[in-house]
Amino acid sequence: MKKLIGLILLSMWGISQPAQAQKFLEDYQRFRSKHRPHKTWARRAQRAELELLKILFATHQQQTGRRLDVADTLHLLTLTPVEVGQGYAPRAGMIWNGSDTIAFRLEYAGMPPYGRTAIKYEPFLAPAPSYDPYADVSLDSLVALVSRRQFAQAQHLAADYPVFDGSSSQVVSAVRTPKGYQITAFTLPAFGFIRGEKPRK
Numbered sequence: 001m002k003k004l005i006g007l008i009l010l011s012m013w014g015i016s017q018p019a020q021a022q023k024f025l026e027d028y029q030r031f032r033s034k035h036r037p038h039k040t041w042a043r044r045a046q047r048a049e050l051e052l053l054k055i056l057f058a059t060h061q062q063q064t065g066r067r068l069d070v071a072d073t074l075h076l077l078t079l080t081p082v083e084v085g086q087g088y089a090p091r092a093g094m095i096w097n098g099s100d101t102i103a104f105r106l107e108y109a110g111m112p113p114y115g116r117t118a119i120k121y122e123p124f125l126a127p128a129p130s131y132d133p134y135a136d137v138s139l140d141s142l143v144a145l146v147s148r149r150q151f152a153q154a155q156h157l158a159a160d161y162p163v164f165d166g167s168s169s170q171v172v173s174a175v176r177t178p179k180g181y182q183i184t185a186f187t188l189p190a191f192g193f194i195r196g197e198k199p200r201k
Contacts, residue, residue, distance in 0.1 A: 013112065024069040024174055025053060027181040045088035052088075052106075055119065056095060060102050071097040074174045074181075075146050077124075079167035082190050091167065094124035094143070123141040138192045146171055151184060160199035166190035 010191035032046050059068045068074060078093035095102040101123035109117040125143060138161065142163075145154040154171065169188040174181040 031183045041086045076172040078170045096180040132140045158191040160192040163192045
């Protein structure tokens with residue numbers, strides 16, 4: 001089966017590499033800068049992603065008094081509609097660890113990736129009813145796999161249930177080590193399935 005899909009936004013190959021500092025945002029910025037793209041739109045996308053994360057972490061700290069950017073383990077998942085194409089314009093996302101969660105939706109005044117006007121804090125997951133045999137369980141399954149750092153299984157999931165529309169899933173997972181955060185980042189193409197559905201590929 002294929003390797004992990006994609007360095008965020010650009011490549012189609014997963015990358016895992018240790019960072020140096022003890023604060024996630026600093027390590028993540030360093031991680032991204034080591035794989036800085038040459039395209040102007042891609043560099044702008046990187047800056048937009050980092051600015052969004054700074055806002056989300058700062059708001060969470062103000063509201064709770066807790067800092068997610070120094071957590072031992074941290075996961076980030078964002079969904080971007082396939083029609084967006086180039087640029088960084090997720091429509092929704094979640095940042096979580098074992099005790100805290102930031103769930104959000106982004107609203108855009110103009111055509112994404114331009115004109116973002118608001119960050120709405122609202123649930124990212126709507127748990128599928130256990131009694132519904134046709135419930136969409138794709139997002140719940142992906143979050144569970146990322147939480148367990150089962151990245152190969154997440155890649156298999158996307159490969160087995162492809163769709164032609166929907167959203168790509170951008171995943172970042174970080175574990176703090178004595179030398180800094182070890183960061184894994186990849187992007188999965190759009191996929192989806194209902195409970196009990198057999199793989200399509």
